[in-house]
Amino acid sequence: MVAGAMESGVVANESTSGPLTYSANSQDVHLYGKAAVEKRRRSNNILLLCRALTFAFSLASVLVMGTNKHSIRNTESKVAWHNFDPYRYVLAVNAIICVYSFVETWLAVYTCAKGTLLLPETFQVWFDYGHDQGFAYLLFSANSAGIAMAQLLQSGTTLILGQYQCPDAGVFCTQARVSIALGFGAFFFLAFSSFLTGLRVARWYLP
Template sequence: MPLQNGARAAAEAQWQHGKPAAPPRRRAGAAVALLLLRVAALCTSAAAAALAATHGAALRRAPFRFLLAADAIVAVYSAFEAAAAAWEAATGATLLPEAMQLWFDFGHDQGFGYMALAAAAVAARDAASCGGGGGGREWRSAAGGAAACARADAAVALGFAGFAFLALAALVTGFRVARFLATGSRSAPPSTSDY
């Protein structure tokens, strides 16, 4: 079975230096950063979905139903990934085999991030008609004026924030994939001063 989760880097260091490798230290910096980004994406996406779900006039419009669905999916994904990041930060190991976990995280961060961006952009265009024009009368009469427009704007802003946190997470996971491809491990190899 191939070595995983940093064991390969430790074995190579032991072979190069001819000394027994020190016990691998957990480098949880990236895992903690990912955990914070995942929790932030979860909070903003869940809040955007909740605002869109409780806004009756907005739910009669297809862009806001799309925003609700996209942000609900992103919230569920972020909850799963937050649990995985917490596990990795606590134990130093990934839930799935290392290569599979890295590619899973990187691919899904991008896919769900683009979905969240598309939903927020379409809903933003629709919410822009809330303040004026012909569509604005329909919004105000159905939902109670400026407060309805403010709720729609808040849902859209939180949807964009959810995308931003997923985009940052995609940058971190992309860096981890690149490091894995270069070194065979998602964490930095131990420095020579560790021996």
């Protein structure tokens, strides 16, 4: 009778509406359908790592690009990142990603610490996936525009201030490329985060 009651308790727990739990005493909310709790926790930890790395790389990209201002050799002229529209694009998008990934990192820390989501489950699942997708495409677009500009400057096709080449501007071109490379690092980890949140959405609908 006790075993029957326990079995019926589990069945009732699985058949009720709302977030599923994995045991009668579990406080874990449903994130991955019927996936094991340990697998869910491991995925949460990986997602937290990706969020933190996205934040770190995007912040570094913003700092490197934002401080990219150098004097032209043997002149009083100076060149800065804001003299080129693609570099403005790179800095602006990485700044947006920095703020977004900071918020997502905080949410991921909460999820790992508490074992549950801060926001309503359905809302956060779709919020994370939708924004990861959109921001990943935006970040890739910005960094691609930046690398195209860097190649034009390096080849001499486009001149700095209309008359100077990269060697005349010290490390300006190199620093811009470093910022773009950091931006691509942020894109990589954001894209992987999008993959993980995409799996979360897909498994949500598994029978």
